[in-house]
Amino acid sequence: MPYLNVIAARADRKDNADYQKIVKLYASQAVQDEVRRTSNGTAHHIELPAAELQAEVARIQKQLKR
Numbered sequence: 001m002p003y004l005n006v007i008a009a010r011a012d013r014k015d016n017a018d019y020q021k022i023v024k025l026y027a028s029q030a031v032q033d034e035v036r037r038t039s040n041g042t043a044h045h046i047e048l049p050a051a052e053l054q055a056e057v058a059r060i061q062k063q064l065k066r
Helices: 017-027 029-038 050-064
Strands: none
Touching: 017 029
16 A cells, blocks of 8 residues: 655745745655665655646545455
8 A cells, every 4th residue: 555745834834944944854865765765765856846746646545445
């Protein structure tokens, strides 16, 4: 079963400096290398706008129902 970790904010807080730091840290090469290492290479970092994320979640849910 796939897992999704989502960093999200309300539209009026999307430019919050603290949130931006978290996003930048999570996307850093060091963190991504560790995520891949601890997931045995199965984790992948992607950045999607909300609408695309919703579509991807729907696609995964449909796939899991098969």
